[in-house]
Amino acid sequence: MTAQILNGLIVGSMYALVAIGFTLVLGVLDRLNFAHTEVFMFGAFAGLVAIDAGGIWWLALPFVFVVGGLFGMAVEFISFRRFEGDARITAALSSLAVGLVLIDLTQKVWGTEPVGMTIPGYVTTAGFELFGMRVVYVQLLILGVTLALMASLHLLVSRTRMGRNIRAVADSPAAASLLGIDVRRVTQDVFFVSSALAGVAGLLLAFRTGFANTDVGLTFGLKAIAIMAIGGMGDLRGAVVGGLLIGVLEALTFQFGVGKLGELVVWVTMILVLFVRPEGLFGGGVHVKDVRA
Amino acid sequence: MPVADREEPPVLRVEALAKQFDGLRAVDGVSFDVARGEIVGIIGPNGAGKTVLINLISGFYPATSGSVHLAGEDVTSLPLHEIGRRGIARTFQNIRLFRRMTVLENVLIADQRHARRPARAFFAFGRQRTEIARAARYLELMGLAARADRLAGTLPYGEARRLEIARALATEPKLLMLDEPAAGMNEEETAELVQDVRRARAAVDAIVLIEHDMSLIQALSDRVVAMDYGRVMAAGTPAEVLADPNVQRAYLGEEGGP
Numbered sequence: 001m002t003a004q005i006l007n008g009l010i011v012g013s014m015y016a017l018v019a020i021g022f023t024l025v026l027g028v029l030d031r032l033n034f035a036h037t038e039v040f041m042f043g044a045f046a047g048l049v050a051i052d053a054g055g056i057w058w059l060a061l062p063f064v065f066v067v068g069g070l071f072g073m074a075v076e077f078i079s080f081r082r083f084e085g086d087a088r089i090t091a092a093l094s095s096l097a098v099g100l101v102l103i104d105l106t107q108k109v110w111g112t113e114p115v116g117m118t119i120p121g122y123v124t125t126a127g128f129e130l131f132g133m134r135v136v137y138v139q140l141l142i143l144g145v146t147l148a149l150m151a152s153l154h155l156l157v158s159r160t161r162m163g164r165n166i167r168a169v170a171d172s173p174a175a176a177s178l179l180g181i182d183v184r185r186v187t188q189d190v191f192f193v194s195s196a197l198a199g200v201a202g203l204l205l206a207f208r209t210g211f212a213n214t215d216v217g218l219t220f221g222l223k224a225i226a227i228m229a230i231g232g233m234g235d236l237r238g239a240v241v242g243g244l245l246i247g248v249l250e251a252l253t254f255q256f257g258v259g260k261l262g263e264l265v266v267w268v269t270m271i272l273v274l275f276v277r278p279e280g281l282f283g284g285g286v287h288v289k290d291v292r293a
Numbered sequence: 294m295p296v297a298d299r300e301e302p303p304v305l306r307v308e309a310l311a312k313q314f315d316g317l318r319a320v321d322g323v324s325f326d327v328a329r330g331e332i333v334g335i336i337g338p339n340g341a342g343k344t345v346l347i348n349l350i351s352g353f354y355p356a357t358s359g360s361v362h363l364a365g366e367d368v369t370s371l372p373l374h375e376i377g378r379r380g381i382a383r384t385f386q387n388i389r390l391f392r393r394m395t396v397l398e399n400v401l402i403a404d405q406r407h408a409r410r411p412a413r414a415f416f417a418f419g420r421q422r423t424e425i426a427r428a429a430r431y432l433e434l435m436g437l438a439a440r441a442d443r444l445a446g447t448l449p450y451g452e453a454r455r456l457e458i459a460r461a462l463a464t465e466p467k468l469l470m471l472d473e474p475a476a477g478m479n480e481e482e483t484a485e486l487v488q489d490v491r492r493a494r495a496a497v498d499a500i501v502l503i504e505h506d507m508s509l510i511q512a513l514s515d516r517v518v519a520m521d522y523g524r525v526m527a528a529g530t531p532a533e534v535l536a537d538p539n540v541q542r543a544y545l546g547e548e549g550g551p
Binding site for chain 1: 353372385390403460464
């Protein structure tokens with residue numbers, strides 16, 4: 001049971017990392033970036049390139065962070081910059097098309113079958129016993145990296161000028177720009193950060209499964225949209241709590257022998273949460289403190 | 294009325310400014326100057342084009358024709374954030390604060406002097422203290438020092454207005470434009486606003502005040518520009534403009550008229 005909860009937290013932390021990116025773009029631009037799931041998917045393949053070229057497996061993490069971020073900026077340029085004002089749906093559709101093209105191009109290069117990722121056995125299989133539960137090092141790696149990234153993001157948003165500017169643009173782009181904030185620049189920052197996190201999440205998932213797989217955007221990644229809605233659209237805390245919640249719920253469903261229903265957990269939870277609280281678990285919006293405080 | 298140096302360009306020069314929306318000429322060839330030290334009031338009935346004019350000057354709408362010069366520099370077609378950095382600040386008719394940020398953060402945001410050096414935007418931890426002290430002075434000026442840690446979205450209306458002014462001042466603008474600051478205020482709050490604007494005046498080169506409330510215009514303006522149908526109908530001292538027969542006619546039956 002505790003082992004399942006740990007597993008759930010690990011999967012959940014990867015959900016959270018992807019959901020954070022969705023919610024950050026939504027909170028700032030009020031737009032859905034459907035290419036996000038495929039930047040997540042591509043993270044693993046960019047990691048493959050880095051590992052094959054460099055040999056030092058962990059260097060793939062910073063490499064994928066940067067590549068993912070640059071992909072995000074490209075998506076912003078292609079699918080969002082030209083659609084200002086009320087063209088939300090046009091932008092969303094354009095980003096969906098970019099995502100599907102990215103899947104197809106990846107399959108042209110690496111094929112449709114999962115591609116094995118070779119990282120050392122002391123990461124993927126070695127581990128230790130903790131309270132009678134077996135912990136594999138790759139699990140610690142995933143938890144450590146995701147927690148570090150979430151903590152850094154929290155500091156970025158709450159303490160730095162860049163974060164303050166991001167929150168200002170999320171609240172009122174018109175007022176922010178007249179104060180001298182370059183809204184386009186902030187938008188690029190937001191796309192870089194959110195896509196970088198998604199790329200890293202994709203690589204971590206490949207570390208865990210041992211494969212880079214072109215399907216994960218539409219299977220694993222798409223759940224992050226539901227998690228965003230569960231947590232509260234645009235709310236960073238909501239994305240983290242929602243991700244961990246769904247991860248654990250899925251793991252427990254599996255534990256109690258109803259594993260076949262596991263894939264339904266996220267969608268059923270989303271329907272129930274939204275039915276009871278249409279705004280999601282948290283209020284929504286990119287902020288540090290609660291408005292109702 | 295303060296007299297500007299003859300050599301010095303006016304703080305604001307609006308020349309033949311026009312804005313055409315489909316079929317409607319909302320602003321139709323407006324020209325006026327604002328000299329250093331002046332508060333210029335812009336009045337006119339609803340739909341006269343006052344707010345469109347302020348949106349043109351601050352860059353929210355691209356002008357169809359004409360020009361806007363700030364301290365001699367053409368700012369007509371600059372992007373919004375550049376206009377902000379050059380020194381035009383404004384408030385909005387419907388207050389636009391960063392509601393989910395604290396009162397202090399709202400003012401800190403206005404300090405974008407680092408904006409040309411992106412690295413500094415990131416590594417800002419070190420210099421926070423001087424920045425905060427500076428922001429606190431603007432809160433003090435607008436009587437909001439005790440509210441620094443509250444969320445802006447929780448402020449009562451009058452304080453929200455004052456915070457918007459404090460935030461505008463914190464950009465250290467040359468020109469401050471106030472768009473109907475007394476809208477929705479009772480008499481007592483309006484009287485306070487007069488004091489606030491007088492204090493704000495010391496912090497900027499000039500103020501443009503769009504207002505419906507004639508008592509506020511008379512209390513604060515050095516000069517008044519009266520608009521109707523997108524054109525300047527009369528300009529001069531408040532007494533002159535309010536005595537103008539065209540202005541009287543335009544305001545006949547208008548709420549808040551002279």
